[in-house]
Amino acid sequence: MTSQKEAVKKVSAAVLLIGDEILSGRTQDVNLQTIAQYLAPLGISVAQARIIADDEATIIEAVRTLSAEYDYVFTTGGIGPTHDDITAECVAKAFNVGISVRDDARKVLEDWYAQSDREVTDARLRMARIPDGASLIENPVSGAPGFVIKNVHVMAGVPRIMRAMLHNVGPTLKGGAVVYGRTVRADGMREGDIAKELGVVAAQMPDLSFGSYPWFTDNDSGVALVVRGTDTARLSEAVEQLMKLARDKGREPEVTTH
């Protein structure tokens, strides 16, 4: 069973958050975690994320690089109606395809705004500019669609809209082996106390990945040992090892599944 599971392809994704507001520190990003947690059970692991400004050259370079390097790319931000919304244009340039107001996207906007008292202004029509060959992603929150071109999924930056778009593209994604995680948390333990033993366990189970995450408060500290892998039976073996490691140091661990 192990070999069968291991034979399942690993599928990777990159997340590209586009916009100045996270870089300036004004806004705390939440989209990366949402995307990572949504993709994980589909068998898609986020392998890299970049946060970049609304700058044409930077966006084009990042889209090209990440699209070539990972199975999927998910971008957020820069597809609204204002002057700083340049993502769609840049994605078209990254793939050397044209971009124009497309009839299918225009109809989506017309139908959407017909249900409110708002007009499809020229500014709003910018949101119907879709690269040639892209397919649309439905936006049930504010109407204007995202789009998919090659392996790049272009979504809105507003978390509420992004989540809705993500759920709409989910069924189209081809995942691989699902990576499961277990955390063995030991209060009062320090990394240095178990680093050597943890290294031994990690070397003995090269099919799993082991991480160690210390935490500190004013009065206390501890370590969370995290193990990840595609085979839950192997994960259980690893958890036993990690619990023994903590108990050998006189600490009673807590285990969580994720």
Add this chain to the structure above:
Amino acid sequence: MTSQKEAVKKVSAAVLLIGDEILSGRTQDVNLQTIAQYLAPLGISVAQARIIADDEATIIEAVRTLSAEYDYVFTTGGIGPTHDDITAECVAKAFNVGISVRDDARKVLEDWYAQSDREVTDARLRMARIPDGASLIENPVSGAPGFVIKNVHVMAGVPRIMRAMLHNVGPTLKGGAVVYGRTVRADGMREGDIAKELGVVAAQMPDLSFGSYPWFTDNDSGVALVVRGTDTARLSEAVEQLMKLARDKGREPEVTTH
């Protein structure tokens, strides 16, 4: 006065968050916002951030690229005592310099652990491995130092330690023009209502940067118009324009300074 201020150099930084835990979605990053908010008043703008896994080739490539492209680089994560802590090694490789247990770093650890009942184990001594030519960053939370090599500041990933290290390197940084921000928030307004007019304002004030950030709840929506620049008098002019823009659409705006 404007020309004098504009003559001040813009200083940019990249943030490189190293570690699997943010990418997996298990942990919500907070370090990027902390770093951005700390650097802004020093006149250093975060221009790009990357979040990458504990993978040697990826770390080396990112350190080289970002170090060449930006005035400063700040990395977090991967400098603890465990097997997955490979950042120091990779930074040394990125700059083709050697790395070894250095006497100054060893003494820091020995002095630190002498004050507790903990020993300087071989695993802990890994944290005294510092690239040749680097200077140390003090860590008042858990002892083990970070380091600075060329323009790259290598810090811990634990937020509490990272903050302390950041405050210790702050006085050594040479900032440029401080970028100030103002937000004009108009509840009930939609981006499409003001996109054209906002574009006109942005085109008339090319020394400032304008952004538009819509938000949506179940029952309400609105837009935050953000303007940034180094000249506060110009910012005040811009705020007047943005407030007029909102009022012309029948919305009473709220202004915040950041």
